[in-house]
Amino acid sequence: MQQEDATRLIEDWTRTHGRTRDRLLPLLHMLQEEIGFIDDAAIPAIATALNLSRADVHGVVTFYHDFRRTPAGRHVVKLCRAESCQARGATAIEKAATDRLGVPMGETRPDGQVTLEPVYCLGLCAVGPNALVDGRPVARIDAATLDRIAQEIAA
Amino acid sequence: MKRVYVSRDMASVALGADEVAHAFEAAGCEVVRTGSRGLFSIEPLVEVESEGKRIGFGPVGPADIAAVLDGSHEARLGDVAALPFFAGQQRFTFARCGVIDPLSLKDYAEHGGWRGLETARGMTPQAVVDAVKASGLRGRGGAGFPTGIKWQTVLDAVSDAKFIVCNADEGDSGTFADRMLVEGDPFCLIEGMAIAGHAVGASHGYIYIRSEYPFAIAAMREAIQLSAERTAPFTLEVRVGAGAYVCGEETALLESIEGKRGQVRAKPPLPALAGLFGRPTVINNLLSLAAVPFILAEGAKAYADVGFGRSRGTIPVQLAGNVKHGGLYEIGFGITLGELVNDIGGGTASGRPVRAVQVGGPLGAYFPPSMFDLPFDYEAFAQAGGLIGHAGITVFDDSVDMAHMARFAMEFCAVESCGKCTPCRIGSTRGVEVMDRIIAARDSATVVQAGRNWEGYLQKALNSRTPDRIDTGLEAQTALLRDLCDTMKHGSLCALGGFTPYPVLSALDHFPEDFGAKSPVKEAAE
Ligand SMILES: Cc1cc2nc3c(=O)[nH]c(=O)nc-3n(C[C@H](O)[C@H](O)[C@H](O)COP(=O)(O)O)c2cc1C
Ligand code: SF4
């Protein structure tokens, strides 16, 4: 997406939602939703819109795990690594997922088809190992589930 | 047309509830989407209405529709509320969850909704605060601070604006009660927050929900719109987290709402006096706020009559991890850990022996089955070197490697540290390294050289940065781990750094054999 588009999005959004500092997280969520990531090039426009310094905005973007600074793959798999899923075999599933999807944890596959990310609990802790696949919750993941996910991702 | 009930809870959907619901719709049924009843071994659960009663079937797949509709399906459960898992519960907060359509104002009102708010609005603010005090309600977010006393501070504070903030960040692994309530009965939380607003003189509230809960965010937003008229002039808005565990800490959460990095603030000032935007703020866990409608509707005594010691009322326990019957079990305080894990949870899902449970999330202690007579009570858990936290219990079978879990606790702290204090930010990373050495030493069965003066050597090792001068033997590294935990415990500003030693040291103390110790102290003592 072009830089002008990001600037226009920010302008439109702040017109309806306001320009106070507490709008920063909602604004970043909106940008990531629309563009897919928070481009460093958009930071000056965000800073101007909310009357903050660039360093300030940069500090917030880098603090939160959710905000990406580079585009994600076409599909995003967020695999839970937390204790309750570990108790149900998540460590082995994590290894199998990196093998099956062909991408290390925390990275995007070179063909841009999938990003595999860790998440620490999805609140589905009695039915793990769990993941969010493009926002859809998936429970009791085993080898067969991973095959299905891999097929979805190939499409 | 047959009416059937299918949960829209995120866990039920993860198990295939949407497909089941669509299949019933395709078969011409009227499908009502509810929250989850809270027992996940029977999800996807379908309840078929017939002659005013609901007959449960579960787990059910999309191919089972015909057998369910003609009643012949083998997973027939009958009246779900009569199943032992539910019959033994005391559902004060979760009474409606799984029963009603969560976004139906009509259902909510018909099932006792708004009675608490009506009662509260007929009382003075002070009388409402007194009722909450008399109920004995303590914060369900972790620290167990008396809710009524917190509210009193905010009521007494003089200010042009005050706020109610609901902490629905629920980052602890093994917990999902906040999520279930928002998805299954969001008006209950709204009612609780409106009561809090009336009690302390606040006209606006925020609900901070973690981004990992997309279903809850959507349900909450819709519920706020639907009930706006009912709660006016009190208004509410949802704020979405951004994947930082530490934003569950109350001051970091306030920073986050204000649009800043989620860094912990030093206290004082208390949020009750100078919280959100510097104004007096009630910040409570979601379950604390959602307990309030019952207290006002049924009376403080009805709530306080249940419980154990200084822990009054009910606690929505969450059974998670490797447990056969995982789910939400709301019960008065005092039930033992063993009853919860073995009798209600049915032991492990894998069928292997239970080896350890972690209570209270990633900052909670690990307990062995030999401590299962521990009653659910804030004081009893503190005395046993642990905490109740948000009441999640994660069950592990005998395949667990407790040294690995101790390492994970340190790793999690390193990933999630807000970076404000050194013992937490750096100590956790060093902790991972120490655990790696312990695990390596254990696995290579290194025999520690005898006859060395460990005290003196350790001192040197602690101050040394060159790896070859570090004694990587088990004993030295274990001593180093204890020392590091001591520093983190006493030198951290908040409980992330300060409580990470709980899982680490409890694992070490109760399961020394996993840390390479030859003669487990525990077993020798027994
Ligand atoms: C690292 C950390 C994470 C926390 N996470 C949560 C959380 O997710 N939900 C919550 O209600 N309280 C959490 N707390 C506790 C809050 O700081 C605070 O005690 C609580 O919201 C107060 O509400 P209560 O009195 O109703 O329990 C956390 C504390 C720490 C130190
Ligand atoms: S203990 Fe850790 S999370 Fe808490 S304030 Fe210090 S650095 Fe931040």
Ligand code: FES
């Ligand atoms: S631990 Fe994985 S969903 Fe909670």
